[in-house]
Amino acid sequence: MKVFVFIALAFSLFLGSCSNEPSLQKFFVENAEKKDFIALDISSSILNIDEAKLSVEQKAALTSFDKMNIIAFKSTPKNQATYEAEKLKINGILKDEAYQQLIKVGSGKDGASVSFVGTDDNIKEFIFYANRKENGFAVVRVTGDKMNPTNVMTLLTVLQKSKINLDQLKPLEGLMK
Amino acid sequence: MKSTIHEYKKNNFKSMSKKLILVIALVITTNTFFGQTVFDKFDNQDDITAIMVNKKMFELMGKIDSKDKDAKELANLVKKLDNLRVFVTANDKKGDEMKAATDKYLKTANLDELMRINEKGKSVKIYVKSGASDSQVKELLMFIEGSGKEETVLMSLTGNFDLDELSALTEKMNLPGRAELEKAGKGKK
Numbered sequence: 001m002k003v004f005v006f007i008a009l010a011f012s013l014f015l016g017s018c019s020n021e022p023s024l025q026k027f028f029v030e031n032a033e034k035k036d037f038i039a040l041d042i043s044s045s046i047l048n049i050d051e052a053k054l055s056v057e058q059k060a061a062l063t064s065f066d067k068m069n070i071i072a073f074k075s076t077p078k079n080q081a082t083y084e085a086e087k088l089k090i091n092g093i094l095k096d097e098a099y100q101q102l103i104k105v106g107s108g109k110d111g112a113s114v115s116f117v118g119t120d121d122n123i124k125e126f127i128f129y130a131n132r133k134e135n136g137f138a139v140v141r142v143t144g145d146k147m148n149p150t151n152v153m154t155l156l157t158v159l160q161k162s163k164i165n166l167d168q169l170k171p172l173e174g175l176m177k
Numbered sequence: 178m179k180s181t182i183h184e185y186k187k188n189n190f191k192s193m194s195k196k197l198i199l200v201i202a203l204v205i206t207t208n209t210f211f212g213q214t215v216f217d218k219f220d221n222q223d224d225i226t227a228i229m230v231n232k233k234m235f236e237l238m239g240k241i242d243s244k245d246k247d248a249k250e251l252a253n254l255v256k257k258l259d260n261l262r263v264f265v266t267a268n269d270k271k272g273d274e275m276k277a278a279t280d281k282y283l284k285t286a287n288l289d290e291l292m293r294i295n296e297k298g299k300s301v302k303i304y305v306k307s308g309a310s311d312s313q314v315k316e317l318l319m320f321i322e323g324s325g326k327e328e329t330v331l332m333s334l335t336g337n338f339d340l341d342e343l344s345a346l347t348e349k350m351n352l353p354g355r356a357e358l359e360k361a362g363k364g365k366k
Contacts, residue, residue, distance in 0.1 A: 101233070108223035
């Protein structure tokens with residue numbers, strides 16, 4: 001019986017700590033199925049890289065990356081109110097201290113930013129966020145384990161050589177039009 | 178009875194003013210904590226393009242481990258940088274606002290004029306806040322006045338860096354006004 005209570009307690013603590021986590025994850029889950037939203041999960045297979053040809057460093061860089069989640073909102077003349085509301089939500093989430101902003105570019109009508117979660121040598125997540133009134137907005141989360149600046153640079157050079165398999169991005173085409 | 182009411186009001190006032198002080202203190206500390214500059218109000222405005230690069234970005238860039246010599250030099254410099262803010266506008270009214278804010282800032286902050294260039298109807302002014310030695314710079318402020326025809330640009334870069342190193346960086350980053358900065362770096366030598 002006592003063990004039972006203990007487990008329940010531990011579990012509730014665990015859940016409690018989860019709810020304190022940055023709520024971008026929650027935003028993704030809550031809106032994935034909604035109208036006007038497009039959600040995408042992309043695995044590293046999109047890179048279409050022949051691992052045999054990679055150096056040890058490049059392999060290590062590649063394995064530090066896990067996956068990419070994208071959620072996009074397509075704005076139309078009819079859903080401007082929702083667009084503004086959802087945009088505000090994201091702005092609010094990204095203001096949280098957990099998201100350390102790196103770069104921000106933009107004017108009042110459009111904008112883009114890059115933030116990250118974690119520490120310099122152990123980056124857990126990169127967040128790319130872009131919005132434009134006519135198109136909508138998109139949030140891209142790149143998650144991984146122990147990503148670091150050197151890994152990012154290494155991976156970028158790998159990306160230049162890779163034949164990216166764009167089929168996985170097809171659902172986003174509508175957004176660009 | 179009257180006196181108790183009076184007393185109550187007095188206490189209320191006391192706690193109110195305490196709260197007010199607390200709020201003000203909080204606002205001030207959070208503002209300095211986030212390293213906000215006076216120009217951040219130009220962010221998120223229509224007709225103004227804002228570019229903000231935060232200290233964390235420079236820190237991360239400085240950590241990139243590279244064998245390339247140029248990249249290493251760059252990494253060494255970016256470690257010394259704190260914040261970069263660039264605001265660009267083609268709108269006259271916003272340009273005037275930016276000019277007013279810059280003038281106001283120059284009056285309060287301890288900046289020296291480094292150089293002033295007038296060419297083709299646009300005026301470029303560069304100010305610096307010197308650090309420990311002459312070529313060490315704590316803040317670099319550049320204001321390009323478009324005067325209706327061209328874009329007005331306000332750029333502020335903080336950190337603790339050397340002017341000579343900086344011209345090398347601006348060359349690579351393709352920032353506005355880099356030709357002027359190059360001259361500035363050479364003039365100091």
